[in-house]
Amino acid sequence: MTGDTRRPPEFSPRQSAVLEEALRLLVEGGEKALTTAGVARAANCSKESLYKWFGDRDGLLSAMIAYQASKVRTLETEGERLSAASLKDRLETFARDLLEVLAGDVSLALNRLAIGQVNRESARLGELLRERGRRQIDRRARALLDAGQRAGLLFLGDAEEAYRTLCGVIVSVLHLRMLLGDPPVKDAVKRAEKAVAAFLKLYGTEKVLAG
Amino acid sequence: MTGDTRRPPEFSPRQSAVLEEALRLLVEGGEKALTTAGVARAANCSKESLYKWFGDRDGLLSAMIAYQASKVRTLETEGERLSAASLKDRLETFARDLLEVLAGDVSLALNRLAIGQVNRESARLGELLRERGRRQIDRRARALLDAGQRAGLLFLGDAEEAYRTLCGVIVSVLHLRMLLGDPPVKDAVKRAEKAVAAFLKLYGTEKVLAG
DNA sequence: CATGAACCGTACCGTACGGTACTTAACCCG
DNA sequence: CGGGTTAAGTACCGTACGGTACGGTTCATG
Numbered sequence: 310m311t312g313d314t315r316r317p318p319e320f321s322p323r324q325s326a327v328l329e330e331a332l333r334l335l336v337e338g339g340e341k342a343l344t345t346a347g348v349a350r351a352a353n354c355s356k357e358s359l360y361k362w363f364g365d366r367d368g369l370l371s372a373m374i375a376y377q378a379s380k381v382r383t384l385e386t387e388g389e390r391l392s393a394a395s396l397k398d399r400l401e402t403f404a405r406d407l408l409e410v411l412a413g414d415v416s417l418a419l420n421r422l423a424i425g426q427v428n429r430e431s432a433r434l435g436e437l438l439r440e441r442g443r444r445q446i447d448r449r450a451r452a453l454l455d456a457g458q459r460a461g462l463l464f465l466g467d468a469e470e471a472y473r474t475l476c477g478v479i480v481s482v483l484h485l486r487m488l489l490g491d492p493p494v495k496d497a498v499k500r501a502e503k504a505v506a507a508f509l510k511l512y513g514t515e516k517v518l519a520g
Numbered sequence: 521m522t523g524d525t526r527r528p529p530e531f532s533p534r535q536s537a538v539l540e541e542a543l544r545l546l547v548e549g550g551e552k553a554l555t556t557a558g559v560a561r562a563a564n565c566s567k568e569s570l571y572k573w574f575g576d577r578d579g580l581l582s583a584m585i586a587y588q589a590s591k592v593r594t595l596e597t598e599g600e601r602l603s604a605a606s607l608k609d610r611l612e613t614f615a616r617d618l619l620e621v622l623a624g625d626v627s628l629a630l631n632r633l634a635i636g637q638v639n640r641e642s643a644r645l646g647e648l649l650r651e652r653g654r655r656q657i658d659r660r661a662r663a664l665l666d667a668g669q670r671a672g673l674l675f676l677g678d679a680e681e682a683y684r685t686l687c688g689v690i691v692s693v694l695h696l697r698m699l700l701g702d703p704p705v706k707d708a709v710k711r712a713e714k715a716v717a718a719f720l721k722l723y724g725t726e727k728v729l730a731g
Numbered sequence: 732c733a734t735g736a737a738c739c740g741t742a743c744c745g746t747a748c749g750g751t752a753c754t755t756a757a758c759c760c761g
Numbered sequence: 762c763g764g765g766t767t768a769a770g771t772a773c774c775g776t777a778c779g780g781t782a783c784g785g786t787t788c789a790t791g
Contacts (some may be wrong), residue, residue, distance in 0.1 A: 339639025344778060355739045356780080366779065418639070424699045425636025428550025428629070432701030439700050474718060477692035481684040484696055488635045489650050490643030507685060511718055534768095556749060566769045567750080577749065 320376060324362055327352040328376040331369065336418045340425060345369070370426070370434055374419055378441035381410070391460040393517045397505060399453055404479045404501035407446060411484050412493040416442075421488060450475060462517045471512055479504040531587060535573055538563040539587040542580065547629045551636060556580070581637070581645055585630055589652035592621070602671040604728045608716060610664055615690045615712035618657060622695050623704040627653075632699060661686060673728045682723055690715040 320328060330352040335343050345366060349356045363369040391399070410416055419442075423434040450472055457463035465471040479501065483494055494500065509517055531539060541563040546554050556577060560567045574580040602610070621627055630653075634645040661683055668674035676682040690712065694705055705711065720728055 337639075340636065341640060345780080346778075349740090353739080355741090357740095357782085358738060360780070361738090420696070420700070421635050421638060424632050425551065427632060427699070427701045428548075429552060435701035439697065439702065470714065473692040473694075474689060477688040477690075478685060479688070480693060481688035482691060482695075483684075484693075485631070485699075486650060488638070488646075488696075488699075489631070490638045490646035491650065503681065507722055510722055555747085557747095560769090564769080566771090568752085568770095569768055571750070572768085 319379060320372065323354075324372075325376065327354055327359070327362075328373055331373055332377060332415055332418070335373070335422060336414045339418070340422050343370075343422075367433070370422065371437055374423070374434065374437050374441060377415060377419060378445075381442075381445055391456055391462060393462055393519075396453075396457050396460070396462050396517070397509065400475075400505040400508065401501050403450060403453060404504050405497055407476070407479055408483075408494055408497045408501060410446070411480060412487060412497070417487055424488070447472075462514060463512050464514050465512055474511065475504075475508050478507050530590060531583065534565075535583075536587065538565055538570070538573075539584055542584055543588060543626055543629070546584070546633060547625045550629070551633050554581075554633075578644070581633065582648055585634070585645065585648050585652060588626060588630060589656075592653075592656055602667050602673060604673055604730075607664075607668050607671070607673050607728065608720065611686075611716040611719065612712050614661060614664060615715050616708055618687070618690055619694075619705055619708045619712060621657070622691060623698060623708070628698055635699070658683075673725060674723050675725050676723055685722065686715075686719050689718050 327348065331343065331348045334347055334351055345356050345359055348369070349359055359369060363372050389395070419438060423438045426432070426434045451468065454463060454465060454468060454471060454475070458465055463471075483491075487493055538559065542554065542559045545558055545562055556567050556570055559580070560570055570580060574583050600606070630649060634649045637643075637645045662679065665674060665676060665679060665682060665686070669676055674682075694702075698704055
């Protein structure tokens with residue numbers, strides 16, 4: 310029964326539909342638009358059901374984050390020996406995906422929501438978002454960097470630092486700007502290429518720099 | 521001629537005191553704690569005065585941002601011929617200052633506030649924060665990079681891109697993490713040094729790399 | 732058909748907040 | 762002294778939201 314494409318279906322189809330609608334409301338109008346009554350109306354369900362399923366408003370928000378996180382594809386980069394070219398390719402794909410994820414309206418809306426909720430003495434949503442959202446990207450990037458190092462294409466003094474540098478070079482300061490309302494990034498492809506080039510210049514071995 | 525960087529004393533001493541208190545409340549308890557009644561009580565003034573001075577709650581928030589922005593020192597780096605060593609020094613100082621500013625609790629609180637306010641049909645606060653807060657740092661960094669290039673120490677293909685890279689390398693993804701509630705950065709000095717080293721490796725001429 | 736569970740729609744309650752009006756105290760200036 | 766301006770303090774209003782309760786409807790099951 311549970312053995313569908315996903316681990317234990319955290320949410321029933323009905324609940325998923327409700328969460329989808331809630332995310333839509335959040336993206337459209339921000340937290341202010343995300344009232345329990347509004348969600349109930351938009352999703353054609355009763356407030357009572359909302360409280361039965363999610364406990365309270367905070368539970369609904371947590372559920373929205375968990376639900377959204379469960380949708381991102383993991384895209385494990387496995388096996389395959391890396392060449393200088395394929396590493397560069399992989400990195401560029403990663404950079405594009407990262408930019409795309411960060412610039413996505415659902416991602417932005419959820420981040421805004423969690424950030425606005427932080428000072429409430431219980432940064433639960435913030436933690437949740439850091440854990441759930443970040444872990445996937447983290448694992449993928451670290452695996453890629455490790456593979457690059459094993460293939461002798463990269464030399465990472467400190468893996469953690471290298472990872473941060475990679476993300477920093479890719480994202481620059483765009484994320485904050487977008488969170489503050491700036492229009493999303495254009496030319497993601499070009500930016501990804503440049504970021505990867507910079508990263509390789511910093512951490513690549515001669516093997517890569519020559520190619 | 522119209523672009524006067526410094527405006528006349530935008531707020532009276534009394535108003536400044538009120539804004540100071542409002543910022544304190546915001547830092548302590550987040551937006552939720554920032555009620556008009558709360559500000560009035562904390563600052564020993566009447567709500568009516570608040571509305572007289574700032575128009576409405578949004579005006580108060582804008583005033584808080586403007587007030588805070590008016591406090592950051594500009595620290596124009598002018599004149600002085602740059603050597604490889606002094607450039608590195610200047611860059612590291614800039615990096616430390618940037619990290620410090622971004623990690624400051626007032627900055628974080630204001631950013632959270634503005635971010636939480638974005639979807640409300642008028643990202644006014646977000647724009648305000650991008651303009652007021654960013655411009656200073658922008659000018660300083662660009663002036664520094666330009667000076668470095670004029671001294672033959674840097675080669676920036678695209679100044680804008682180099683500037684973004686510098687900030688990206690310094691900040692990495694820490695800012696978002698902090699906005700989401702992660703504890704602030706430690707070892708800012710070490711991080712600043714490494715970031716500058718990476719930046720110089722990317723954009724430095726032989727003159728710098730040799731030194 | 733009867734029964735019971737799930738759930739929708741809505742009405743309702745308490746509270747908290749933004750914003751306004753009014754009263755009272757301090758201060759300034761002729 | 763006295764009139765006038767400023768602002769503190771408070772009481773008040775409308776509204777909106779989180780959360781709860783209840784009646785009605787569907788639907789599966791025996």
